[in-house]
Amino acid sequence: MLLSVQAYHTTMKNQDFSVVVQEKNMKIIVINGQNHKGSTWNIGNQLVGKISGNKEIKEYFLPKDLNHFCMGCFACLEKREKCPFWPEKEKIQNDMKQADLLIFISPNYCMMPSAPMKAFLDLFFTNWMSHKPLKEMFSKKAIVISSTAGAGAKKTTKLIANNLTNWGIPDVTEYGIAVNAMNWEMVPDRIKRKIDKATGRMAAKLSRLQKVKVGIKIRLLFWFYGGMQKADWSASKAEKNYWLDNGWLDGKKPWKQ
Secondary structure: OOEEOOOOEEEEEEOOEEEEEEOOOEEEEEEEOOOOOOHHHHHHHHHHHHOOOOEEEEEEEOOOOOOOOOOOOOHHHHOHHHOOOHHHHHHHHHHHHHOOEEEEEOOOEOOEOOHHHHHHHHHOHHHOOOOOOOHHHHHOEEEEEEEEOOOOHHHHHHHHHHHHHHHOOOEEEEEEEEOOOOOHHHOOHHHHHHHHHHHHHHHHHHHOOOOOOOOHHHHHHHHHHHHHHHOOOOOOHHHHHHHHHOOHHHOOOHHHO
């Protein structure tokens, strides 16, 4: 279950009746590309702490919570549940479907995300629009965070963000920074101040709870991949049937369902 931050409500009284207004909790799922709580985790934790309002937060740590590599068996293209690792994946996917905000955190290793984060993205490749996208993803926001002692953090965030865009997430923010240190305690104060300002700006934007708008990029990708399904370019007939069952080849859009 998601960890709950205590909700609160306000009561508006008007003569002989009262209306109770319940503030909606923001559900946040954090996917950490490492088990330890290093510099990148500290940046993400700082961001979450600055988001105002009620929050329900759950964190997953890789590889502890999903310690597998994609086997390339393509069983998931026929049916997600056929993946040999589905029991572990299902819990994470259900949490991501229910979340308002997804935060992906990975240190930079050799100019790329950590191996566990890359393995995570591989295991969920079925969620790409070219295969079987989840309609819930088209209404979400995502933040991708990476830090590095030297260079490559932005390359790391770009790779992860590209995956999330292809999942159909219309609002993906990237934040990569060189911390010039091997751990959080060694990060220079001037860089910590820079991080503090950046996380403050991102948190302020997220706290506004604005409805996500599906922009032209996601619409074009959806149109393109839909065309592929209509033309039977998919390797699996099950994928086209998935699109047909959702009505996406007949004019329906996942962001309007």
